[in-house]
Amino acid sequence: xxxxxxRDVANMAFRNLARHKVKTIITTLAVCISVALYIFVxxxxxxxxxxxxRNIVSxxxxxxxxxxxxxxxxxxxxxxxxxxxxxxxxxxxLAEAGYDSSPRFVFTGTLYSRSGTAPLMFNAVDVERxxxxxxxxxYMESGRFPQAGKLEISVGTFAAExxxxxxxxxxxxxxxxxxxxxxxxNEGDAEFVRSLYGPPPPSKKGAFDKKDPAALTMDASKLAxxxxxxxxxxxxxxxxxxxxxxxxxxxxxxIDLKAAPESxxxxxxxxxxxxxxxxxxRERLLAAYKVDEITGDFTLVETDEAKIAAVLADMLAVxxxxxxxxxxxxxxxxxxxxxxxxxxxxNGNVAFMPLDSLQDEAGLMLEGRVTELLVRKVGxxxxxxPGKDESAASIAAALAxxxxxxxxxxxxxxxxxxDYSEDYVAASNGDKVSTRVxxxxxxxxxxxxxxxxxxxxxxxxxxxxxMLRALGMTDGQVMLAYVIEAACIGAIGxxxxxxxxxxxxxxxxxxxxxxxxMSAAMEGDFGYRITAFFRSAWNPPAIVLTGVFATLLSAxxxxxxxxxxxxxxxxxxLRFE
Amino acid sequence: MTVVKTTDLVKDYSLNGIxxxxxxxxxxxxxxxxxxxxxxxxGSGKSTFLHLVGCxxxxxxxxxxxxGTDIASLSRKDLALLRRRSIGFIxxxxxxxxxxxxxxxxxxxxxxxxxxxxxxxxxxxRALADVGLEDMGSRRPKEMSGGQQQRVAIARxxxxxxxxILADEPTANxxxxxxxxxxxxxxxxxxxxxxxxxxxxxxxxxxEYARRLxxxxxxxxxxxxxxxxxxxxxxxxxxxxxxxxx
Numbered sequence: 001x002x003x004x005x006x007r008d009v010a011n012m013a014f015r016n017l018a019r020h021k022v023k024t025i026i027t028t029l030a031v032c033i034s035v036a037l038y039i040f041v042x043x044x045x046x047x048x049x050x051x052x053x054r055n056i057v058s059x060x061x062x063x064x065x066x067x068x069x070x071x072x073x074x075x076x077x078x079x080x081x082x083x084x085x086x087x088x089x090x091x092x093x094l095a096e097a098g099y100d101s102s103p104r105f106v107f108t109g110t111l112y113s114r115s116g117t118a119p120l121m122f123n124a125v126d127v128e129r130x131x132x133x134x135x136x137x138x139y140m141e142s143g144r145f146p147q148a149g150k151l152e153i154s155v156g157t158f159a160a161e162x163x164x165x166x167x168x169x170x171x172x173x174x175x176x177x178x179x180x181x182x183x184x185x186n187e188g189d190a191e192f193v194r195s196l197y198g199p200p201p202p203s204k205k206g207a208f209d210k211k212d213p214a215a216l217t218m219d220a221s222k223l224a225x226x227x228x229x230x231x232x233x234x235x236x237x238x239x240x241x242x243x244x245x246x247x248x249x250x251x252x253x254x255i256d257l258k259a260a261p262e263s264x265x266x267x268x269x270x271x272x273x274x275x276x277x278x279x280x281x282r283e284r285l286l287a288a289y290k291v292d293e294i295t296g297d298f299t300l301v302e303t304d305e306a307k308i309a310a311v312l313a314d315m316l317a318v319x320x321x322x323x324x325x326x327x328x329x330x331x332x333x334x335x336x337x338x339x340x341x342x343x344x345x346x347n348g349n350v351a352f353m354p355l356d357s358l359q360d361e362a363g364l365m366l367e368g369r370v371t372e373l374l375v376r377k378v379g380x381x382x383x384x385x386p387g388k389d390e391s392a393a394s395i396a397a398a399l400a401x402x403x404x405x406x407x408x409x410x411x412x413x414x415x416x417x418x419d420y421s422e423d424y425v426a427a428s429n430g431d432k433v434s435t436r437v438x439x440x441x442x443x444x445x446x447x448x449x450x451x452x453x454x455x456x457x458x459x460x461x462x463x464x465x466x467m468l469r470a471l472g473m474t475d476g477q478v479m480l481a482y483v484i485e486a487a488c489i490g491a492i493g494x495x496x497x498x499x500x501x502x503x504x505x506x507x508x509x510x511x512x513x514x515x516x517x518m519s520a521a522m523e524g525d526f527g528y529r530i531t532a533f534f535r536s537a538w539n540p541p542a543i544v545l546t547g548v549f550a551t552l553l554s555a556x557x558x559x560x561x562x563x564x565x566x567x568x569x570x571x572x573x574l575r576f577e
Numbered sequence: 578m579t580v581v582k583t584t585d586l587v588k589d590y591s592l593n594g595i596x597x598x599x600x601x602x603x604x605x606x607x608x609x610x611x612x613x614x615x616x617x618x619x620g621s622g623k624s625t626f627l628h629l630v631g632c633x634x635x636x637x638x639x640x641x642x643x644x645g646t647d648i649a650s651l652s653r654k655d656l657a658l659l660r661r662r663s664i665g666f667i668x669x670x671x672x673x674x675x676x677x678x679x680x681x682x683x684x685x686x687x688x689x690x691x692x693x694x695x696x697x698x699x700x701x702x703r704a705l706a707d708v709g710l711e712d713m714g715s716r717r718p719k720e721m722s723g724g725q726q727q728r729v730a731i732a733r734x735x736x737x738x739x740x741x742i743l744a745d746e747p748t749a750n751x752x753x754x755x756x757x758x759x760x761x762x763x764x765x766x767x768x769x770x771x772x773x774x775x776x777x778x779x780x781x782x783x784x785e786y787a788r789r790l791x792x793x794x795x796x797x798x799x800x801x802x803x804x805x806x807x808x809x810x811x812x813x814x815x816x817x818x819x820x821x822x823x
Contacts, residue, residue: 005689012676470631
């Protein structure tokens, strides 16, 4: 077909749109709403993901972690016995290559306060290095960050509330009298405590009141900490409460050690351990353990350290559970601060404490071992996600080049932050699927609308179609005419939809949405690393593709009715009334 | 030169489960420049005959050849191209495209043939002038009378100068005065351009104008009259045919 003929066919298609204006407008509107909504939702999810990713990197992990392969394989169990030592040499090599690094020893346990308990994840951190690498430290809701060398601890805001430590924002009247006012050593302090609390401000917008997560559970019987309390006043209040013992806590945890067990039950050795050992390993084991005449268990009789170590290595090689020894440990500490950063992971059931305070027997007997080393490029831009030079491969290569021997110590590996963010990835992927399904549904609805419009239009114009064919239009040309017509509906709807979607996005990108109520209701644990605000993000390719997709989908709506019309003999079409 | 030749043309179709024998063996041929009418009562098969000759439908048996080409051998697309190139249609109901102006309606066949814009416009304007509608090019069909619309349809059929124009009851929707004007117009075009016209009709006036008159009855040719002189058919002949038609 020549360009002129194409133009005339397109011209005819365009004019046909104006035949039933109301129907065309309604159909166009359906496309327009689908497109606008998709653009809005897509920008929302992209924004939420970008913010989450940035927050994971900036507040939680950094760009990558150096960790043992064995730890990573069991990371959900927090296997502290898969820790490694000698991080200082690695950190030095990383520094030479231009990377900041921060060692951590992560363990789980229960934290007891005077009036509550909570299972927590403890991050023992190098205070100075962690503050350089991550950004949560300045976000102290109250108090301060623990100091190096002291058994001090800071907890997430949700844990603080549960444990009733720190400064409560909204105590009940009973709590206020029994725990706050009574903490004061004298009348002057009591008066001071009273002066900091007042009746809660009236809620204007109900549950989703702005900026106040506690509004969700707010009721008039509670008091509220005054918003205009100064830093000095809060520090004095913290002091009064700490003096009353409110901040005293005890950590109960289990130290997992790899050690050859003193004794192994006979059945366990014979049915579990022995069958999996072969040759020399088997002989070594049977030489080191002998049956105790009285208990009937196998008892360790070997005294040579080197031989015991070899037996332990054999046991670990076959994952013998008896080779990990559990030692209960209680550690007394004092809460010095409450963290509330933009990443909910730092604000939940999480505690931070100085790594150096846990080295000896009063701590965790770490002797310099750590579970991980967080890595970030020196001077990395917080607003950007880790680039190529911060990929696990780049870091591993740079690190290996600086280390003697030109490679990482045996068993250690560098892994990117995303490998440690499974909950976020799951939430994000789940949302991607659910939005797709939702949007698909929307598009199907508008597709049905267009298909109906085209079906009616083609049926109504059966006689005209017959005439066009009598004039010598080929089937392909008739198809093209109707496809162009349907595509026009899609294209007009898409253009208006894109404009509408972008108009909605402008405030969403500029000002964002307050998420704090939802975050508080779920204790900050919903996959996305967002606590208060997040903004939508522009996604130009998605915007363009949505428009193109909607147009093509519209065009496709004309195909079936046209094929049906073309099946009819020309004479029947001409006679059609 | 023979423009259309049909041999033992048979067409059956089924209507609500009953087989209707619309044509039962029609052999006719039409020479270039003929001005012929196929007449007959309702159901005699005259429209079916025209549709088969116009490549709008396929025969059950027998053959149709246009300019020597047997159309049975042609594909759907080739049939469309043959119609585009060689055949013009005029229908009882005009069948103009309502969203296009008179000029655009007339231009359409040329556009489909791939003529350039200027040539198309020039020829379409001339064709509209030939049917006396030079001032109405920008009007849409619904803004014109029945007679004017049929003139546009004639201009559309003529504009590409086809070998053959098939007119299916072209005057049936028009009053007798307008019908006569339309017939005069077609006759004049037949004389000046030598275009072959085949009508189907049961209108006495059309029969009077036709130079050759074929009477169909029950799908068969009943009689054929050829008039030598320029004057209309003798009223006696027409009266016989018309009697048969009634």
